[in-house]
Amino acid sequence: MATSPSYAPRGAAAPALRVAYGAMPAARLTPAALAGATMGTTWSARMALPAGCSDHAARLAIQAALDEVVAQMSTWEAGSDISQFNQAGPGWRALPDAFFHVLRHAMALAGDTAGAYDPTVGPLVNVWGFGPHQRAFEPPSPAAVDAARLRCGWRRVALDAETQRAYQPGGAYLDLSSIAKGYGVDRAAMALDALGITQYLVEVGGELRARGSRPDGQPWRVAVEVPDASDDHALALPLEDVSIATSGDYRRHAGSGDARYAHTIDPRTGQPVRNNVASVSVLHPVCMHADALATVLTVLGETDGLDYARRHDLAALFILRDAGAYRVIATPAFQARATPR
Numbered sequence: 001m002a003t004s005p006s007y008a009p010r011g012a013a014a015p016a017l018r019v020a021y022g023a024m025p026a027a028r029l030t031p032a033a034l035a036g037a038t039m040g041t042t043w044s045a046r047m048a049l050p051a052g053c054s055d056h057a058a059r060l061a062i063q064a065a066l067d068e069v070v071a072q073m074s075t076w077e078a079g080s081d082i083s084q085f086n087q088a089g090p091g092w093r094a095l096p097d098a099f100f101h102v103l104r105h106a107m108a109l110a111g112d113t114a115g116a117y118d119p120t121v122g123p124l125v126n127v128w129g130f131g132p133h134q135r136a137f138e139p140p141s142p143a144a145v146d147a148a149r150l151r152c153g154w155r156r157v158a159l160d161a162e163t164q165r166a167y168q169p170g171g172a173y174l175d176l177s178s179i180a181k182g183y184g185v186d187r188a189a190m191a192l193d194a195l196g197i198t199q200y201l202v203e204v205g206g207e208l209r210a211r212g213s214r215p216d217g218q219p220w221r222v223a224v225e226v227p228d229a230s231d232d233h234a235l236a237l238p239l240e241d242v243s244i245a246t247s248g249d250y251r252r253h254a255g256s257g258d259a260r261y262a263h264t265i266d267p268r269t270g271q272p273v274r275n276n277v278a279s280v281s282v283l284h285p286v287c288m289h290a291d292a293l294a295t296v297l298t299v300l301g302e303t304d305g306l307d308y309a310r311r312h313d314l315a316a317l318f319i320l321r322d323a324g325a326y327r328v329i330a331t332p333a334f335q336a337r338a339t340p341r
Contacts, residue, residue, distance in 0.1 A: 029199065029215055034059050038066040039181060039205060040076065047192065047200035048215045061191035066184050066204065072099040073180040075122065075173075076132045082174055086122065090170040092160065100164045102176055102183050102288065109292055110154040113308070116299045117292060118267035120157060122173035123148035128272060130263050131175070149270045182245050182291025185209045189287075201239065206246060209287045210239035226326055227278040227319055234319055234328050237338045243287035247294035248279030248319075266299050275301035276321045283315035283337055306331070 029048035032055040036043050045062060049055060072081045081099050095103065106119035125131045127140045127148040140148075151171045158167040181204055188202045189209045199212035201220040210220040219238035226232045227248050247264065264273040280297040284290035293314060297305040302320055306329065309316040315333035319326055330338060 030055075031215060032058065034062065036063055036066075038063070039070060039074065039184065041205035043184075043188065043202070043204045045188070045192070045200060045202040046220075047197050047202075050196050050198075053195050053197065058192060058195060058197065061195055062188045062202070065187040065191040068098065069180055069184040069187055072096050073102060073176050073183075075175055075177070082176065085166065085168060086173045088168045090168060092163075092165045092167050094163070094165050097164070098183070098187070100159075100166070102179055103166060103174065104159055104161070105288065106176060106179050106292065107154055107157070107159060109296065113296050113300070115154065115268050116266070117178075117296045118152060118154045119174050119176055119179075120152045120154050120172050121265055121267045122175035123151040124265045124267065124270050125175050125177075126173070128263075128265060130265075145270045152267060152270075154267075178247070178295040179288055179292040181205055182207050182243070182287040182289070185243065185287040185291075207243070207287055207291055208239065208245075209243040211241055213240055224279075224281050224317060224319075234326075235317060235330070235338050237283075242283050242285055242337070243290045244281055244283050245287060245290035245294045246279055246281040247298040248277075264295065264298050273299055273301075277301055277305065277318060278321050278326065279319045280305065281317040283334060302329075 029050060032047050032049050034045045034055060036059065043062065043066060045058070047058065049058065070077060070080065074080045075082055075086070077083060081096055085093055085095070103119060106117070109117045110119060122131065124145070126133065127144050129138070151173060156169045157172050157174070159165070185202060185204045185207050186209065188204065189200070189211065192200050192202065193211070199215065201208060201210045208222060213219050219240045221236060221238050222244060223233035223236045224246070226234045265271070266273050277298050280294045282290040282294045282297065284293065293316070297309055297316055297318070300308055302318065306318065308314075309331045313333050314331060315337055316331045317334050318329045320329065
């Protein structure tokens with residue numbers, strides 16, 4: 001599961017996607033560029049405002065949607081719904097709509113991947129120093145990792161869809177960071193839809209969702225970076241009525257040299273992911289799914305990840321480390337959407 005917390009502190013790593021907005025010529029629609037703060041990172045949106053809709057209204061709508069996600073699913077907020085669940089004793093607890101919706105999808109993905117994705121990975125996230133109570137980066141003791149693993153396991157948490165409740169077995173600590181940020185993008189997009197805005201590109205911490213096209217009729221475009229901090233990019237592609245999310249270890253990690261370890265924890269081993277995957281980007285109509293799937297493919301690695309992506313017809317782009325260089329592999333579904341650099 002992605003343990004680069006969606007609710008990281010200020011100064012969190014920059015996103016792995018660069019956006020090419022282009023000019024937005026004057027028309028009956030009014031171009032607007034908005035930005036704000038959320039989840040310990042930033043959000044931004046480019047759009048064409050229809051008559052009667054102000055940029056102020058759009059800004060308020062986006063911020064309100066994101067604030068609701070934080071209030072329900074941020075482990076960084078002591079009073080959030082997820083924090084209350086994590087602190088609760090054994091028993092069934094009713095969850096608000098959005099929280100239950102996201103958790104249900106996270107649990108389904110955990111089952112589909114045999115635990116390569118696990119929303120109960122929070123204790124391991126915390127013990128490796130990537131949780132809300134961050135500490136100096138140093139590997140935890142084997143005993144501490146073992147103790148954290150005893151509290152993990154998605155099968156320990158049961159869901160009751162009819163009553164919209166989740167069972168807290170005692171000691172379970174949910175962490176939805178790898179899916180809640182993508183869901184936040186979806187909620188921001190829904191807020192714009194409700195205002196009658198049909199052309200926009202909205203982004204939260206590097207995860208994006210596009211609807212329609214730019215006012216000039218051209219598609220929104222993003223460039224996926226090569227993860228070497230060179231400001232180069234591996235592939236440019238158009239976005240129209242689709243989302244993209246990226247998981248990778250080159251922007252957020254701990255240690256250095258041989259002691260360097262990734263922020264992405266493999267729930268099956270309790271250890272940071274150690275494979276040749278530098279980053280994975282996933283295209284999906286729903287950003288919540290793109291966000292979580294990018295993490296799954298990172299954890300699974302090159303062979304199993306590509307096999308999973310192809311079996312599920314996922315549009316995924318793998319950037320792999322290979323003998324001091326980078327190798328790029330795109331699934332057929334991704335290639336169908338991509339354009340040459």
